[in-house]
Each structure stands twice: as C-alpha cells, then as structure tokens.
Amino acid sequence: MNQITFTNQESTTVTAKQNGETILETALQSSYPIFHECGGKARCTTCRIQIIKGLSNVSERNEREKLLARRKGWDETIRLACQTEVYGDIHVRKIIESKEEIFQILNEPKQSIPSEEIWLVVLFIDLKGFTEFSEKNYPHDIVHVLNRFFTMATEIILNNGGQIDKYIGDSVMAYYNPVSSDKDEMVINALRSCFRIQDKMMEFNEFLQDRFQHTFNIRMGIHSGKVVMGEVGHPISRQVTIFGDTVNVASRIESLNKVTGTNLLISKSSIASFQEKLKIKKRVKAKLRGKKISTVLYEVDGFEKDDFCYSLQKSFDVILRNSSPFYTRFYQKLLERRPDFKNLFSNTNFDQQGEKLVSMIQYAIDRLAILQKIKTELINLGKRHVSYGVREEDYQDTGMVLLETLEESLGDEWTQNLKENWQLAITEVASLMIQGHKEI
Ligand code: HEM
Ligand code: FES
CATH class of the missing domain: 1.10.490.10 (Globins)
Incomplete structure (x- = not known):
C-alpha cells in the first residue's frame, strides 16, 4: 500500500491501510505526530506539509483548500495533510514542528477568504416524509438512517463531479462547479447524480422496509446561475458556503415538487441548450415563492439518448x-x-x-x-x-x-x-x- 516518507530531521516512513486515505489519517494511525488543532476540518492549517516528491500521487485541492491556499499564497507543493488524499508513494516535510509555531499561526490576524461570484449548478435533495419517520423511531435509528442516505447520496454526487455545500436537516445541498468542463456537462452531471440516487433508493428502501417497515421517496430540484461563494459565520466556526438568488431558486424548485407531485424538477434555463437529450415528462409553469414572474420547469425522467x-x-x-x-x-x-x-x-x-x-x-x-x-x-x-x-x-x-x-x-x-x-x-x-x- 501507499507509503508516506516524512523527511523531517529523522526520516520516517508510514504505510496507509487504504488507497485514498489522507496524509493525516495515515500518520495518526501509525502514531506519527502531526499537529491538527481543528481536528482535520481544514480550518487551522496547523497540519500544513510540503510535498517533496510524488505530487502526482495526491488528490487535487478541494474547494476549501483551494480558497485557503489562495489566501495564504501557497504554491502547489504546500498542502493540508488533513485534506490531501494519497494514491501512491510520496515524500513530505512537516512545516509546523513546535507548539510555539502553532501559537503564532493561531494568533495570525484572521483574514476571511475573499468572496467571489461564480456560475454553478445547484442541487437540493430532500427525503419525503422524514418528519413522520422521526416521530415513530428512536433517535439513534433516525441518525443511522439519515447517515446511510447521506453517505449514498454524497458518494454519487462526488463521483459525478459535485461538491457538498451542507446537510440541512434531512436535505442535501450540493453544487457543480464547471472549473475545467463546460456548463452543460455540469448540468448533465447533476442530472446523472439524481438518476443514480433514484436508482440506489431501491436498495435503500429494501433495507428500510426490512428494518423499519418504511420506505422513502425523494424530491430533487436543480437550478444554475451565478452564486456568491464565501466564508460566513463567527470567526471561530466559519464555513465556506454558497448563497444568492440561484441557491434560493434551487431550494424552491425542490419544494415545488410537493405541489406538482413530481420527484425531480429542473429550471428550463439550465437545460435550454440540450433539452432534446432528455426525457421530459412534464412541463410546469409556476410562480416560485418570492418571485413576481413565473418560472418554467421540467420534470425530467431520464436521458433520451444514451449518456456515456x-x-x-x-x-x-x-x-x-x-x-x-x-x-x-x-x-x-x-x-x-x-x-x-x-x-x-x-x-x-x-x-x-x-x-x-x-x-x-x-x-x-x-x-x-x-x-x-x-x-x-x-x-x-x-x-x-x-x-x-x-x-x-x-x-x-x-x-x-x-x-x-x-x-x-x-x-x-x-x-x-x-x-x-x-x-x-x-x-x-x-x-x-x-x-x-x-x-x-
Ligand atoms: C481492463 C484492465 C484490467 C483491470 C481493471 C484489472 C484489474 C485487476 C485487479 C483489481 C486485480 C487485483 C490486484 C490489484 O489490485 O493489484 C488484478 C490482478 C491481476 N490481474 Fe488484472 N486487470 C486488468 C487487466 C489485466 C490483464 C490484461 C492481465 C493479463 C492477462 C491481468 C492479469 C492479472 C493478474 C495475473 C493478477 C494477479 C492475480 C493474483 O493475485 O493471483 N489483468 N487485476
Ligand atoms: S487539521 Fe486543521 S487544517 Fe488540517
């Protein structure tokens, strides 16, 4: 399995248990000390390391790490051990080696990550009837079921190029950022995620039926457009999130499924240039909450032509x-x-x-x-x-x-x-x- 060699003073090599483990996970499992004051949440930066050899064997920076690297002016070799996944052998150097250095870092004046306006595809997914389920079941069962659903949905979203913004109650809020690919492809990635989640709901429901005599349907809503991405909250617990009208509209589209009796609605503007590739089941014209004019939405049921x-x-x-x-x-x-x-x-x-x-x-x-x-x-x-x-x-x-x-x-x-x-x-x-x- 993958080996990480730390080249600080004495060279130490630790071995990962699994492919894709973060540098921090592998180090801690082998009792190799790396500071991680925020517990691996990409907030404190005390786990920063420099990759000396094997940069191509680690994951790319995620959104959070990208923003931090930009803020700190780090070159591509400086990474957060808690966010960097390893897929081959690497040599690294710990940057923070003493408590004094940590003290300095934690007392650095907190600049917030610069906010920016970007174009994104936003997806909301909600478990229908979760409140009723929660009323009838024990707290540990509720959390178990919710986490099982979140894990399944999250894996599909990440595998299709999406990112999780947050979990809100029984909902998932995700986005697709077209950094290197085109916008239509990102909308297709979001739609494919929905179809895959829908497919996997069958397995999820079999388990639920067996254990809880209950099954769930899901509601999904997609919209695309400009959003603001920025770091919000109290300085000690800030989170990078997206917000703005596009996010609100996506959330309202998801809620509208309740009224239209549909499972997946997407705004017309998101699919205008490739509508013929999709199986459209229903066209809906509705005034979304807080909007003066009506929005045209489509219930999409699959891909018309084979999606690769x-x-x-x-x-x-x-x-x-x-x-x-x-x-x-x-x-x-x-x-x-x-x-x-x-x-x-x-x-x-x-x-x-x-x-x-x-x-x-x-x-x-x-x-x-x-x-x-x-x-x-x-x-x-x-x-x-x-x-x-x-x-x-x-x-x-x-x-x-x-x-x-x-x-x-x-x-x-x-x-x-x-x-x-x-x-x-x-x-x-x-x-x-x-x-x-x-x-x-
Ligand atoms: C389509 C490409 C291929 C895929 C996805 C694939 C996948 C795998 C996987 C997952 C393993 C398990 C071991 C490991 O993860 O290192 C493996 C082992 C192996 N593969 Fe492949 N393989 C492919 C092509 C080939 C070819 C072309 C050959 C030659 C005939 C081959 C012969 C072997 C052998 C001999 C083993 C070791 C079997 C053992 O442990 O006894 N594979 N392969
Ligand atoms: S442990 Fe805090 S940023 Fe990695």
Whole structure:
C-alpha cells in the first residue's frame, strides 16, 4: 500500500491501510505526530506539509483548500495533510514542528477568504416524509438512517463531479462547479447524480422496509446561475458556503415538487441548450415563492439518448446483482482464448480475484465523470500488473474478452451504442494502466 516518507530531521516512513486515505489519517494511525488543532476540518492549517516528491500521487485541492491556499499564497507543493488524499508513494516535510509555531499561526490576524461570484449548478435533495419517520423511531435509528442516505447520496454526487455545500436537516445541498468542463456537462452531471440516487433508493428502501417497515421517496430540484461563494459565520466556526438568488431558486424548485407531485424538477434555463437529450415528462409553469414572474420547469425522467457514464453504470448494476457467473465466465473465456495466460494465474483464487476485478470495474465506472481524479490509482494498478508478469500487449485480448463477456451477460440489454461506450471505457482504463507499465 501507499507509503508516506516524512523527511523531517529523522526520516520516517508510514504505510496507509487504504488507497485514498489522507496524509493525516495515515500518520495518526501509525502514531506519527502531526499537529491538527481543528481536528482535520481544514480550518487551522496547523497540519500544513510540503510535498517533496510524488505530487502526482495526491488528490487535487478541494474547494476549501483551494480558497485557503489562495489566501495564504501557497504554491502547489504546500498542502493540508488533513485534506490531501494519497494514491501512491510520496515524500513530505512537516512545516509546523513546535507548539510555539502553532501559537503564532493561531494568533495570525484572521483574514476571511475573499468572496467571489461564480456560475454553478445547484442541487437540493430532500427525503419525503422524514418528519413522520422521526416521530415513530428512536433517535439513534433516525441518525443511522439519515447517515446511510447521506453517505449514498454524497458518494454519487462526488463521483459525478459535485461538491457538498451542507446537510440541512434531512436535505442535501450540493453544487457543480464547471472549473475545467463546460456548463452543460455540469448540468448533465447533476442530472446523472439524481438518476443514480433514484436508482440506489431501491436498495435503500429494501433495507428500510426490512428494518423499519418504511420506505422513502425523494424530491430533487436543480437550478444554475451565478452564486456568491464565501466564508460566513463567527470567526471561530466559519464555513465556506454558497448563497444568492440561484441557491434560493434551487431550494424552491425542490419544494415545488410537493405541489406538482413530481420527484425531480429542473429550471428550463439550465437545460435550454440540450433539452432534446432528455426525457421530459412534464412541463410546469409556476410562480416560485418570492418571485413576481413565473418560472418554467421540467420534470425530467431520464436521458433520451444514451449518456456515456449513465449507460455503463446502469448496465453494470445488472452484473452486480449476481457477479460470480460474470467473472467466472470472463476468466474461463480468457484462458480459452489465451492458454498462455495460465502461467500468470497459476496461484490465483478465481473467486477472490473475480470479486477484486468486479469491484475495480465498478469503482472506475462509477467515477467516469471524474476519471482524471482516479488517474493515479489506475496508473498504479498498471504498475502492479507489471509485477504480476502482465505485458502491455496483453490488454488487447483481455479487453476483447471483457467486452464479449459483458455482451453475453447482458443479453437483450446489449445494444450497439452500449457496446461502443464499453469499448471506449475499457480502452481509457487500459491506456492509463499501460501508462503505469511505461512509468516503471
Ligand atoms: C481492463 C484492465 C484490467 C483491470 C481493471 C484489472 C484489474 C485487476 C485487479 C483489481 C486485480 C487485483 C490486484 C490489484 O489490485 O493489484 C488484478 C490482478 C491481476 N490481474 Fe488484472 N486487470 C486488468 C487487466 C489485466 C490483464 C490484461 C492481465 C493479463 C492477462 C491481468 C492479469 C492479472 C493478474 C495475473 C493478477 C494477479 C492475480 C493474483 O493475485 O493471483 N489483468 N487485476
Ligand atoms: S487539521 Fe486543521 S487544517 Fe488540517
């Protein structure tokens, strides 16, 4: 697993338990001391470190860290250990080494992070009927259910390029910031998040039905436009948040679902340039609270034309319902096609290996919208494959067999379009893994 070498005075190396752990988590698990006065909430900056080697093996700065770095004028090598996730080996230097330095930092005059106006897609999601559920259940069950829902929704939002602004009661407020991609793509990412959350509600409801004889529906509202992003609150507990008319409208659109009997409403202005790509179920014209003129909204029911990421995610859901016949068939076909690969798998437990393969495919497919963020993990997977004796040219046949096994397993759901999408995804993943072979 990933190793972090601290190069302060004596060099110390600590090993992560999991890929994607933060530098602070790994250090503390190994009892390596790093100051973290705010408990890892990206507020105190006492965990700041400098990355000496392996900058490409860590996550990009999140919004909070970006704002802090801008405020402090840090170059790209200075990072917060509590926010920086690690995906390969790195060498770092702790910047704060004594209590005196901490005292200085904590007493630095607090400048607030400069506020800015930016264009965003804002999404509100609310659990319908949560109050009734809370009235009938114990506090620890209420918190457990809420956290289970928040975890599921948050993972989907983050995997589709969104950020969580905050949790408000039983609602999630999220936003999609088109830093490097175009605005329409961000709206599509928000819509895809909604469809995925809707899909996952089935599993969530099965669990709820079983444990609490209760099921939930959700209400979702999307609007896009300019918002103000800034740090608000008392100086000791400030939070970066977004606010402004766009946020209020998104929240009111979500509430309007109650009146229109819909689940997902989006403003017409957000989808005007690509409306034909969506399945529109209903058009609603309504006066939102506090507005003088009516707003046109659409209830969206899915993608009209296959969305690249969503089509792959939906089709892999089918495989995940019963994955063992899929991977068993895959390895059977692979070894029939390439008997010479038997040497590579001479000590392999195919059930365990199959589970690992399926989870890795699921991991990558769920994150297709943010493939750049998991690039390092896939490059490292490629590097590990060199040690298994795999060669660059082996990906061609393996990819073909994977595609054929998907076709066999998906039966009637397999279409030409889906085939092309899978082909493209397999090629992208394989080319990142091959990059790992070249980097060794
Ligand atoms: C589509 C690209 C591929 C993906 C996503 C993939 C995924 C994985 C995963 C998740 C593991 C588990 C071990 C680890 O995480 O390091 C693994 C192991 C392995 N893979 Fe792949 N793989 C791919 C391509 C290939 C190719 C082209 C070969 C060559 C035939 C291959 C042969 C192996 C072998 C020999 C192991 C080790 C098995 C063992 O531990 O006994 N893989 N692969
Ligand atoms: S622990 Fe406070 S900013 Fe990282």
